[in-house]
Amino acid sequence: MKRSSIFLFLVFTMILLLYSCAQVPDSNAPVSQKVLVKVQVNRPAELQQETKAYISEVDKVFLEVYDSTDRLMYSASTNEKKNIVFDIELPAAGTYTFQAEAKRVDGSVVFHGSRTVSLIQGQNQVIINTVFKNGELRVTVDIDPIVWGRYEVESASVEIVRDTTQDSSTIVLTIDNPKTIDTREIYPDIYTLKFRISLKARYLNLDPERWSNEASPVTVSVPIDPDRITDVEFTVYFENNVINAAAVVTNVTVPYAEPVENLSAIWSPFEEKLYLEWYHDRTDAEFYIYKEISDRYYEFVAKTRERKYEISGFDDEQFHRISGVAVNAVVDRKSSGFVVLKKNDITPAMELKWKVEIPNSTISPSIGPDGTIYVADSDTLYAINPSDGSIKWTWDVEEGYFTSNYGVCPVVGSDGTIYICTEKFIYSEEQSTWICHVCAVDPNGTLKWRYEINDRGSIPAIGSDGTVYVAANASLYAINPDGTLKWMYTHEQIESSTVETSSPIVGSDGTVYFGASYTDSSPEAKLGYLYAVDPSNGQLKWRYSFDRPVSEFLAMGSNETLYVCTYDPNRPLEYQVGCLYAINPNGTLKWKYELNYYPLQPIVGFDGTLYLSGGKIDYQLNRFIGFLIALNPDGTLKWQKEVDNHVLLTPALGSNDILYVPGVELVDPYTVLKGYLFVIDPKQGEILWRFELEDTTWDWLPSFPTIAPDGTIYILDSYQLYAIRSVSRGLADSPWPKFRKNVRNTGNVLDD
Known part of the structure; x- marks a missing residue:
């Protein structure tokens, strides 16, 4: 027991000694510290200069920290794009690598930077300067098979010029195949690329050698964007058997910068200039102008900081070569992509080629196969040179006769023969009558033959076989090309009535269509009819009746649909109403469209749209209201244009889908009129341009225009014949692009 007590005492004593020997910590001794780091990420220097290039694309900025063994020690992200700071804590002092990346939503990198530093315990600061991540330029040279088969490449290169610094480098291309691709990493900016190529003929006697x-x-401006690919294709191809080179730019589709607005262009053929204008709200924007070729190729023209530009040397050949013009806005090194104005939307500045003074009563000039222009006044037929307006020859009608008051309109056959109707009124106490002569005149101005009809004759129509058709009173005459009668169809006439006939037209199967209106002493009895006559025998195929008289001129659309206008003879002009009928080729009604004005002849566009003009008088306001409407092929309204104080007449449709509408402004509603030829956008009816004609009177309204294959518009006003340069290449290839269908005024749907 005693030994046990002694043992316990000794153990207790040793514990006390050990405790007493333990060191008590000093409150002033240093404490073990971790590594604290403030990381500041500076945006690229370009952004520090108050530009905004690409910053709007950044989604988040990421930071990663690696130790000396490349072990990831820390990662974080922030949505902050301007003052980018990370406060982090690391476990120990040592060497660390800091990597920062600003990324888009898709994970691509906009700018990046890294820095390796040695950190100590306590507080540290790390600044990371960043740069934009390189983009990729992929250049493709595509040589079409014809060029490649005939020529080998002697040399080819792409000069790359950085627009902001004008630093340049050149890629020398080795082209062993028709398609060659070269890829380069380039620092983001706007670059101008200049593609040069030299070819040598593979065979002897090739032209050119x-x-x-x-x-x-070939010059093109492209944006190189961070961590993205920009494709530029240079193509070498044949166009009209001539070698050409052009650029095709793709992947410039994301609108990094705001595009230009209200891009417009006016082409002046006489000055050979194209005037461009647009709007952009950034004063520091730069604009790159291109010609678009074949809806695919782009030719660089120039760059400017103005909001307008004039392209010189823009002649007729240049205009008809392009498919449009394009403007690319560049702001803060970001491109908007091309805003393209198609050729059809370029406004033509019509310019006078020549004008000559000549008496005339012609509804619409005619053009012969050789380009000669034919017009007539009351007693003379004129043949006019298209080059300068000089008179080639004149043909005088026989004494006592005058050109038909139904409408003076020479008609030209495929062989150049000119057909025109003359008439004479013979008074008699017993029975007065009209005599009509259907005259055929040679292209040299001599009379071939004349055929006499005992009534007033219409404007002739010409069948595909050369048959001449003339409507007169109650009859339709078919006259052979030699001047002999082929047949005559006489429709049923209301007794004691007067008949007014419309000029005939000819369908694709030769069927002849014409209208007639009957009147007796009671105005309420006035009726109208449309006739379809078999060309082989002159027999009636069908007749369609109207409750009002039909207008003088008919038109034909696709699928042989006939268009006929009617009017109300019992109403004065200020209260006039009309109606446009669409009649199927079998004589049944397709649809009709009511009008609140007096209508003229419609024309038919590429897609079947009908364009119809007319007008009415508002005596209360002492003004005339001109109308131009567009109807869809199903007879529903597409748009309507009203022009105060104007009269609008039958238009012509150009090959590039531009409406040329003659009209007059009423300077003095009762005495003086100002003639114009309007250029109108057929999509919405907006007036794009107008060409001023002479002052005139109600007796001498402008004629209906015609458009020659070279784009010259011929129109008469007062005593002047005008030749006006236009941007159209002739008439539209549509079912019925003008009065009487074609430049020869044949009224035949098959004639161009």
């Missing part, structure tokens, strides 16, 4: 665009390289 050599070809090069060294003096005028």
